[in-house]
Amino acid sequence: MSFLLTSTKTIKLFFAHSSSRDDEKLRVKLESHLSSLQPLRVSINWHKSQTLPGRDWKQESYQHLNTSEVIVLLVSPDFLAADDCMKITRRAMERQSAGKATVIPVKLRPIDNWQATPFGHLQCLPYNGEPITSRFWPRQDDAFVNIVEKIREEVEKIQEEQRELQLIRDQQKSEIFASINHFISNHFLNRITPSINIPTISVSIAASVIGVAVLLGFFNSSPEMQVNNLLTQGQDKVDRRDYQGASEDYTQAIKIAPKNIDAYIKRGDVRYSLKDYQAAIQDYTQAIQIAPQNTDAYIKRGKSRHFLKNYQAAIQDYTQAIRLSPDLPDSYRYRGSIYDKNLPNKQQAIKDYQKAETLYKKQGAKDNLKEMRSRLKRLQQKKP
Numbered sequence: 081m082s083f084l085l086t087s088t089k090t091i092k093l094f095f096a097h098s099s100s101r102d103d104e105k106l107r108v109k110l111e112s113h114l115s116s117l118q119p120l121r122v123s124i125n126w127h128k129s130q131t132l133p134g135r136d137w138k139q140e141s142y143q144h145l146n147t148s149e150v151i152v153l154l155v156s157p158d159f160l161a162a163d164d165c166m167k168i169t170r171r172a173m174e175r176q177s178a179g180k181a182t183v184i185p186v187k188l189r190p191i192d193n194w195q196a197t198p199f200g201h202l203q204c205l206p207y208n209g210e211p212i213t214s215r216f217w218p219r220q221d222d223a224f225v226n227i228v229e230k231i232r233e234e235v236e237k238i239q240e241e242q243r244e245l246q247l248i249r250d251q252q253k254s255e256i257f258a259s260i261n262h263f264i265s266n267h268f269l270n271r272i273t274p275s276i277n278i279p280t281i282s283v284s285i286a287a288s289v290i291g292v293a294v295l296l297g298f299f300n301s302s303p304e305m306q307v308n309n310l311l312t313q314g315q316d317k318v319d320r321r322d323y324q325g326a327s328e329d330y331t332q333a334i335k336i337a338p339k340n341i342d343a344y345i346k347r348g349d350v351r352y353s354l355k356d357y358q359a360a361i362q363d364y365t366q367a368i369q370i371a372p373q374n375t376d377a378y379i380k381r382g383k384s385r386h387f388l389k390n391y392q393a394a395i396q397d398y399t400q401a402i403r404l405s406p407d408l409p410d411s412y413r414y415r416g417s418i419y420d421k422n423l424p425n426k427q428q429a430i431k432d433y434q435k436a437e438t439l440y441k442k443q444g445a446k447d448n449l450k451e452m453r454s455r456l457k458r459l460q461q462k463k464p
Contacts, residue, residue: 094126094150098154099162110224114231149238155188156189187211190213348363365381368381375405386417391418394415398418413436429459
């Protein structure tokens with residue numbers, strides 16, 4: 081008989097949204113529909129909306145984001161234009177790439193060139209891909225019902241996976257426990273108990289107690305669990321700007337799992353924040369060696385090389401990032417900056433800035449779009 085209970089834990093849902101008045105109205109309507117998820121043992125957390133007065137909403141948001149199994153992005157032009165929303169989006173996509181969360185984008189309002197967004201390749205809601213506010217949804221409640229139904233399906237899928245995984249773990253633990261119990265009884269306790277007249281049943285109980293202690297210690301210290309805890313702990317420290325502490329956590333995670341791409345990139349990020357660009361380059365290079373198709377690692381290594389004035393190498397990294405992901409505007413922006421300011425090539429700089437401008441416009445990234453237009457204007461007015 082198994083001594084462990086098979087059950088599912090509470091599923092955490094995190095909803096990210098902009099603070100615009102239009103988006104907030106739609107968020108409130110969605111919240112009323114989400115009450116139907118309560119019987120499923122779900123915990124719903126909102127970006128900003130649930131933060132109490134006097135609390136740091138950014139820190140609380142990232143704490144929820146880093147531990148949620150389902151991340152729902154309520155997308156609108158205001159969402160894409162908000163820096164904090166896009167930072168949350170990048171973190172959400174990192175967690176999905178690492179297999180730690182499911183990201184579900186929801187179209188609140190019309191978006192130009194949806195495919196160019198960081199989540200454009202994901203299946204979005206409502207089911208027909210039409211925004212909640214479009215004419216395709218004359219009754220917005222129908223759109224919200226569809227969204228909640230699909231979220232429920234995802235939650236039930238995760239819970240079923242949890243149950244199956246727990247059954248496998250219970251079986252493995254029972255088998256290991258039986259082996260430990262047998263070993264302790266035959267090779268340890270049975271050798272010492274005859275001399276002190278301990279009853280046989282007590283030997284069995286003692287073996288079971290020791291076996292459980294050993295077993296729980298074994299599973300609680302599994303490498304995967306240790307790495308996940310260290311990555312989450314490191315991210316919490318980054319949110320508090322404790323970069324040195326975060327670097328130590330990521331270093332420990334790498335020692336346990338030398339092939340963990342997430343740990344290398346995150347340690348590279350904190351080393352970049354500490355202006356240790358050479359060390360950051362080493363981490364990004366290691367990530368690239370493990371996963372040569374990782375666009376993010378090329379962009380970040382390019383930025384580090386840029387700061388070290390290794391301009392040709394930085395251009396090579398940005399160019400490779402463009403080959404891998406031609407719809408990401410940052411690569412064009414950074415490469416254009418080198419041609420603009422460091423290795424003067426006016427025509428190439430204009431070409432890169434124009435491409436970045438087009439992509440930022442499609443994303444609705446207003447601040448970046450304004451910056452690109454300002455740079456283009458300066459260059460185009462500049463005398464040869």
